[in-house]
Amino acid sequence: MSKWERFELQEFLTANPKMRLTYYDDFSITIEGEYNINAQMEGFHSIHECYSLKIEFPEGYPKTIPVVIETKSVIPRDLDHHTYVDGPFCLGSDLKIKGILSESPNVSDFAGKILDPFLYSISYKIKYHMFPNGDLAHGEAGLIDDYERIFNVKGKLSVLGVLRALSKRKRVANKLPCPCACGKRIGVCDFRFSLPKWRELDKRRWFKKYLANAFVPIEVTKRKRRRA
Ligand SMILES: [Zn+2]
Structure with missing residues (x-):
């Protein structure tokens, strides 16, 4: 059974008949077409929209996060709409998404738990000029907010401290x-018990690389992306 069968690709395609596979191999797939979103958050308007999407499930999925591009540029490609200038949505912090995918790696789970809430918020913002869940911070501030919540710490230095601990062997991290x-020190605080579940999401070298790249200012990121 291929990885994609295990992740219930066929079920997703059946549920979304206007989307089709445009690339397939054992490691990665690309799905393109019209994607319908029908969603409502309690106390807010419902959203019924259709977007032309290209969704790449990369090699390494579900540890590597899918890239979603709205191909007709109906959603403005700017920070206010959590969309990079070159197209991909900024779906949330890597660790939040990796955490969700580690528990629910099915293609439909990615759509239902990550993509739909994103499209709901952004569609809402376009239609009603506000986010239903409050104006999310974006760029680095948004990342820090997200990590303060999921790590249960306060401030950028503490967020970086957690990521740094995750990038090192447990024995070394305990001395930080x-x-x-x-x-x-980490080694004598109960906080150390919250680290193993994040360590499970990837290897130390992923955290090290992430720490080095995730918090550079957005302008630098764009320039780097273009040059690449
Ligand atoms: Zn502590």
């Missing part, structure tokens, strides 16, 4: 100052 601001 604890990101929970207790003033102790």
